[in-house]
Amino acid sequence: MDHHDRPEQGPACSVDLSHRVRRHCPVGRGPEAVVVDPGRRRAYVACSRSDAVVALDLDRGVAVWTAPVGREPIPVILDLPTRRLFTADARSDTVTVLDADTGSRLTQIPVGAYPAGLGHHPGLRRVYAGNPADGTVPAIAADRLVVVGTVPAELGAGSIAVDTRRDRGYSANFMAGSGTVFDADALTPLGTVAVREGPCKVVPDPAAGLLYGASSLHGTIGRVSLEDGTVLDELPVERAPVGMCVDPSGGRLYVCNRGAGTVSVLDTRAGRETHRITVGNAPGDCALDPATGTLLVSNAGSGTVSFVDRPWLPGPAQPAVHPLVGRSLPGFALPDLRGGRIRTSREWAEKKYVINFFASW
Amino acid sequence: MINVWENTDPRQEAENFAAVWGLGGTVLLDRTGEYAARLGIRGVPTNVLVDGRGIVRAVGGTTPDELHAAVRELLADD
Secondary structure (H helix, E strand, O other): OOOOOOOOOOOOOOOOOOOEEEEEEEOOOOEEEEEEEOOOOEEEEEEOOOOEEEEEEOOOOOEEEEEEOOOOEEEEEEEOOOOEEEEEEOOOOEEEEEEOOOOOEEEEEEOOOOOOEEEEEOOOOEEEEEEOOOOEEEEEEOOOOOEEEEEEOOOOEEEEEEEOOOOEEEEEEOOOOEEEEEEOOOOOEEEEEOOOOOEEEEEEEOOOOEEEEEEOOOOEEEEEEOOOOOEEEEEEOOOOEEEEEEOOOOOEEEEEEOOOOEEEEEEOOOOEEEEEEEOOOOEEEEEEOOOOOOEEEEEOOOOEEEEEEOOOOOOOOOOOOOOOOOOEOOOOEEEEOOOOOEEEHHHHOOOOEEEEEEOOO | OEEEOOOOOHHHHHHHHHHHHOOOOOOEEEOOOHHHHHHOOOOOOEEEEEOOOOEEEEEEOOOHHHHHHHHHHHHHOO
8 A cells, every 4th residue: 555545644524613814915005995896706995095996806816906096095885786986085075986897987076074984875876975074974876976965964974884774874973972863865864873982983784773883992882773773782892993894694793903903703693702803904994705705804004905714713812911911112213203313212211101002094 | 102004104194193183292103113013013003001110011901991990000000
């Protein structure tokens, strides 16, 4: 018997019962949001600091095209009937519309001050933009590509969620610390929903009748009834949750923790976090590929999109405390913002202090 | 405070941010993200608490309650 005939040691086969981060795909600077086009096997990524939208081949993980848009595109959505991409260019005060197949620019629509979020109602043929700086939500006709009305919301209106079953929209008003409910057809405000301080993302699950709201300040996800606006409960996640997506069954919610470089996976029926997935630096948002179940995460700090296979399964246990705790702080020598002088950690010797790592976005 | 992962024009972006939010304290620029990587920082915001002997006592703690508790503990400890 030669070695080819020799039985293998151990079990004849094994089943991998953990998630796997298959790749971190470089896409551009500051990728803030991703949307999946399962039919064309593509993902589209808004790269805020490249002022571009990038199309990725979902299966090969390579860029197909890069389209320049306005300054600082943050969200991106896909209107399947027209195969148009919409992105909100925060620093240009516009929404740019692209042909999803070629990346060619169709138009650029002025919408108001610092648009940072987009919502979509395919049935009503509407796209809604959230303007944090003036607290408004302009609505764009997805076919005619013109603004057809504006909903007054409150300061910080950024993320927009649309309940397509009830024809209602929701804006998360970050600075006002509120949530506005509006009629997605008539474009009139209907009231408010109670949210915690620092609401920065809202995502609907119309089938389950739930609205999820992320409070980046408190590290929690609130669950609100879409039927009557009642706050049902609040689930803790990791630091600074800013992006979310829900799986097609409504059974799992994936939450991007900007402050931790992780995705929290929540079992929505049990109402608890089941595990965390380590992704790239400062993840901004995520989307699921319904064909494969792969989770795509846009990492604004790393300039990458992480592809996570079987994200619903736990992975390696994470350390309970950060490995740096209990060790000497590595020394630094960094330029001061004001004047450029190099400051070193020796200046703070024998002092107790807090270093806050931050980014402007 | 240490600014990191700014991608484009860190000085200008950090300056604008400091002006908008009224940050008057020391702001340093980690332009390449190298120092954050050495510390294993993976997200923003992240707080690192250091005691008088230069030992890291906590990493994380960004909610108001967590940060207040961690600072109280740091100040109380000798």
